Amino acid sequence: MSNVKTAISVLWIMFTFVIGAYYFVLTNDVQNLEKELAQINSDIRNDIRDIHILEADWSELNNPERLKSLAGKYISLDFIKPEQIINYSALPLEGELFENPTMFAKNKDSLRILANSER
């Protein structure tokens, strides 16, 4: 009888240690996760702050005056003029393009694009 009691006691003590150890590991894991969460929150805050600053920077870089000067300097682009906007129906018909063969040959590529445009 006493052997059984001892065995049960040992078993329970072992259980207690196992649970204790497991609980310790679990607590440790939770603490680590909380630290990780705090770090993530901190990173998010920093990222949001950086994005906020970059948005201001982006706005400054997109200042229309700056873009205009850069466009003029590197890609020769200017503001669109009203006469640059034309109707599809205003595009010349294929036959009209051959009225002056010399000029057609000169502007062949551009005119083909015009003639083949979707109407």
Place this chain on the structure above:
Amino acid sequence: MVLKLSLSKKKPTFSYVPGQEIYFSPSRFGWETEDKSVNICRSRIMLVIAIFVIIYSIIIFRIFNVCLVDGIQFDKEEITYYRPKIRASSPVHRANITDRNGVVVATNLPTVNLLCNPKKVSNAEEIAKKLHNIFNDISYDVFLEKLTKKSSFAYLKRNISPFQQAKVNALGFPELEFEESETRVYPQKELLAHVLGNTDIDNIGISGLEKSLNNRLSSSTKDLQLTIDLGVQYAIRDELIKAKEKFMAERATAILMDIKTSEIIALSSVPDYDLNKRDFKNKDIKFNFATQGVYEAGSVFKVFNTALGLDSGKIKITDRFDARKPLKMGRFKITDYRVPPKWLSVGETLIHSSNIASAQMALKVGKDLQIRFFKNLGLFEKIKNLEINEREIPIYRSEKQWQEHTVATTAYGYGISVTPIHIITAFSSILNGGIYTPPTIIRESSNRESKRVISMQTSLDMRKLLREVVIQGSAKNANIEGYEVVGKTGTANKIVNGKYIKGKNVTSFVSAFPASDPKYSLMVIIDDPKPIKETYGYVTSGWNACPTGGKIISRVAPQLNVKPNFDVSVQRENLLKNFGIKN
């Protein structure tokens, strides 16, 4: 004799015969024998152990179950409650302001303030010297004064950069402390100077939208979206700067408005200033002519006068007015400037901008209708609902003083002074089908009540009449091919210190496009333009404000996706000519 003893609570009756042996049972007195007590004790302990074992087993089972098998099952509400919170809040405490496309035009940036407790500072001279080396804009004496102040707190420098913070840290003085702070920054610098206004060093709005919407901006971090389009704003400001330089004017102003919703797409006054420099001393550049410039607008008022005449039914579009000689009004004489002396139709009155004919029209309509109409157009009160803080009240005569000659002079824009924003809002209501809507500059604007001021038919007639002004009248220089501009010019003598100054004018051009279905209205004002060779010495609106308006329309209309209405066959001819196919 039988002795009866009462030894039990329940049944206390015992019989005793003398000489009989008395048997004593402790159980009768509620006591247990030794063996029984131990047994009960054991069984109770076992019961307690069993309870503990059961509870403990449940806990163990649950721990294993949670940790190794299923995990914890939550319902939706519990998940929301227990889920780890990710705090993605804004790093600043004042909302951004953006244009209608979301480009940031005002934002707060996190910065750091440098401060100290002067009572704890022991080596003030050395610290002052080293700080002056880092912050050259603040003198050694100023730092020394702050470091030796008889108080327990002093700001040494506010809003320092991270680079400067690192340098101060490297000095290694424990007396120097840092405090997290914010500063308002305007990435577009002067582009929206008069609209946005400024905040003070504590981020409280002190002018412009920053002041009028201070509560909204400081109570929420949600972006405040404006109706302004930054690209259009830039184009307009650019043209205004060129016009101001070209005509050597004191200032130039323009407002572009969505004609149906009265949303302000662009509003610019030059000269302006860089908001980041926080120059609060120069009040002249802070003056927003668009909303503060109360002036006599001159002939642009003929638009309102004609609309009133037609809408009242007292004037028909076919009526004619005698403009052969000046109109005498008591001791005053109303004259015309370069108008053919003849009978003028309503259309010709506008085309030639005749004061005489306009005055006759107004006199025919009468004082009461005129006052009521101007009230309806909001010309007698500070412009309602507009969020810009700096707005002015029009100057006009009281109803008692509004006499016959006032009726006549207000017909062509004298005797009443309003701001440009009053004029463009009223003009929009005349051209958009007859509905007056108070202007706004923010997208989330509410409580704007629209009202009908003229009939749709009058509005359509006005479009036709004002289109003729651009085709053959004083606004020819704004006739941009394809955009069917309608408009009216106005030149008024400038008043300085209450007196009209000869040779000084304020010129205005108010317009809308395209005539067939107006989408946008534009007003351009040039203050005191000078005569130049290109204008043949003229300083009237048709030579300065009007061509400036034309340039603005040709530049911004494609940006605003307004399709030009060209003649297709002409366009095809031009295209072929460009390629040399046709001569």
